[in-house]
């Protein structure tokens with residue numbers, strides 16, 4: 243199998259990367275501070291640039307490309323932040339795909355082109371307080387009549403809750419047990435009987451609104467049924483692409499954070515403070531290390547990088563002149579099996595026997611522990 247991207251895909255990737263890296267980092271920082279989602283103006287700009295509905299047929303306002311194309315673009319936006327990437331995610335891998343595949347013609351025409359044009363955001367509501375992984379335990383109930391459907395229940399953790407214009411709501415549409423009774427309907431935000439809980443405060447994922455949804459005698463036209471009872475398999479098929487979108491966004495954030503840290507260390511930056519939000523799990527550590535770095539002047543100009551801890555690269559393998567000038571930047575990263583943490587340390591070359599022959603530097607023994615001791619001494623940063 244050939245995993246290389248085609249020329250067209252590479253061009254698309256470059257265009258997405260250039261736009262995302264040039265225009266969006268500052269906005270991502272603002273979103274991170276305020277937790278405000280991207281504005282409608284920005285989403286419209288994404289649409290004009292061709293970053294929404296990439297894998298939706300042209301007849302429905304999309305670009306008619308493949309889902310891989312969409313994920314390539316999503317990855318570039320995800321490297322900036324999840325909130326920044328979310329409109330791309332929703333328009334290419336979100337519940338709009340279920341509407342595109344299974345909705346009535348009238349419903350498709352009303353929703354899908356609007357999403358591709360950045361005029362409508364559609365979210366998915368399937369989880370309930372007692373139905374997460376075990377989705378088939380959901381209890382939100384839809385009574386299907388001749389011309390309309392009446393819905394009662396509540397949904398939890400809806401990304402886009404209270405912010406999105408429309409919701410694909412999974413509900414129990416017949417008395418059949420388990421998956422057999424489940425289908426999905428489309429509910430617009432301002433429909434009578436729809437209300438939202440308080441916005442969740444999530445760790446990471448800031449700028450992606452999230453809330454409970456309450457459905458009290460919500461009445462919608464029969465045309466809003468996207469998948470009837472018994473169509474759970476179809477819904478899961480459409481949801482598989484959403485899983486790919488989630489994985490892409492998550493991996494992209496990790497890649498973006500790593501890129502930024504390496505870039506900063508290369509440039510001699512002594513802190514990683516603006517990166518901590520990309521690594522939610524490491525946020526506290528990154529912030530702490532950044533603060534420590536600010537308080538301490540490095541023992542040497544931040545000229546080179548070495549991986550410490552018993553596996554330091556052998557300077558003999560380094561270019562002699564580069565070592566002499568001591569103004570090179572080299573990153574070397576290694577996983578420490580004992581801890582599974584990635585270490586990037588800033589320091590000076592070791593004076594190994596080879597370095598001694600070259601008359602370079604002074605040997606600075608690199609103790610693994612205590613971490614603070616050698617960070618302080620070398621002005622290094624742990625990430």
Ligand SMILES: Cc1cc2nc3c(=O)[nH]c(=O)nc-3n(C[C@H](O)[C@H](O)[C@H](O)COP(=O)(O)OP(=O)(O)OC[C@H]3O[C@@H](n4cnc5c(N)ncnc54)[C@H](O)[C@@H]3O)c2cc1C
Nearest residue numbers: 365366367368369370373374375376398399400401402447
């Ligand atoms: C960032 C984020 C965004 C989300 N966005 C949405 C959204 O837009 N719309 C929406 O509807 N929901 C959303 N969710 C909710 C999400 O779908 C649920 O969190 C998910 O389904 C897991 O459900 P739960 O949290 O109740 O965990 P549980 O189902 O209680 O699972 C807890 C743990 O038990 C394990 N487990 C569960 N069942 C079994 C089993 N049978 N055997 C073995 N292990 C099991 C799970 O793997 C997990 O480790 C979101 C969640 C997050 C974190």
